[in-house]
Amino acid sequence: MENRLNENLRIGINTSKKSTLALVFLAALKGIVGFYSGSTALIADAMHSYTDVFSSLVVVIAIAGSMSGMPWLDSIGVLVISLMIFRLGIGIARDSALVLMDAWLDKESIVKIRQAVCDIQGVNNVEDIRLRKSGLVVFGEIIVETKGDVDLKKVEMLSDEIKSAVKKEVNNLEHIIVNAKPGKMAIVKVAVPVVAQDGLRSKLSLHLGKAPFFIIIEMENDGIKCWDVIKNPAAALEKKKGVKTAEFLISRDVNVLIIRDIGEGPFHVLRDNFVKILQMPETAKNVEDVVEKVPELNTIISPTENRT
Structure with missing residues (x-):
């Protein structure tokens, strides 16, 4: 009887291991696709898959604990996974709320855009950058200060350069409005x-x-x-x-x-x-x-x- 119980426990551990590996692969795949496509839904689903991974690990730990005479590991595992689910839920809810309010979450790309636009000849300063997602596409507005007075033709040329610079940093950019205004000459x-x-x-x-x-x-x-x-x-x-x-x-x-x-x-x-x-x-x-x-x-x- 005891041998049969140990055999069942070993089968349970092996099954949990295989399930955990499959879930890790699935979560990683969802996370990569979500990152490169900019899909918050896929990233959230990847986080959910990771919770499944930890749930499977809890099962493995609980079974191993039972085999080793430590049944209390099951309770600790449940507590850990509960806290993790709570933390992930708060993070996903925050990011989803920001997306619904058209907030842009990638702060690093804003820094790169500002630097790239400031490097364009004729741009004195970047006053503001606003980006928002609508589905898989991105819309934006950028306000720049030029070096002195510029005519309409030069403003148009600057706008084209600025749009090209932004597109290099933002995938799926559908449209961006460039507002250029003359800057004050320091000297x-x-x-x-x-x-x-x-x-x-x-x-x-x-x-x-x-x-x-x-x-x-x-x-x-x-x-x-x-x-x-x-x-x-x-x-x-x-x-x-x-x-x-x-x-x-x-x-x-x-x-x-x-x-x-x-x-x-x-x-x-x-x-x-x-x-x-x-x-x-x-x-x-x-x-x-x-x-x-x-x-x-x-x-x-x-x-x-x-x-x-």
Whole structure:
């Protein structure tokens, strides 16, 4: 009789072992598919399968305890599995509630998106990122601050780059709205073409590429903080003076240019690098005349007819 009981116990242990291994495989499979598909339901089901695994382990432990003369292991196992089921239930309920409220649970992806978008040329800061799931697809909105003023065409180009960056980090992204707004310049560097090195009394040059010098003025609260007159290295070139001058000003971190006329090449080089181009007043004779009127100057939004 005792031998038959021990044989039944061994059969029970072997059956529980096989059942446990099958449940472990099933739970792992559900968890992997749920993770890569972003399905909260599958992940929750995987957690439920893991509770079945522990339930089977309790059976194994209880049977082994009975064979070893320790029947109290059964009670301890039941207590452990009860606490685990309670903990898993609380976690699943919390995550499900957040999903129902369109909350985004993957905080790591938000950090990666913010970094990727900030690395895009022209983006000064990412103010907010909002993502929500609807079934298997994701919808979102991102608010960014650009470096200075940008035209509609540049905003559209930035939006396309931002969308591509987000799609690399978020699977099943269906649609994202990009709201771009101009940011405030931390340091305003104004470049004005001049014909001589006479400081703020320097006479103005009407040309960009042919200007022998530029005075670069750092402004704060519409007032002059400091200034420096520099030689234009592109003035002696035979070709592409305007474009090379524009590239030179960009290398000096200029974000505002005051000019009378500007050609198509340098215009697009400057605008693509978020340099604001202001119209030089016809009545201005020297740099002081221009600086006094900076807040009133009109923005040049397209290349002028005269070539520089």
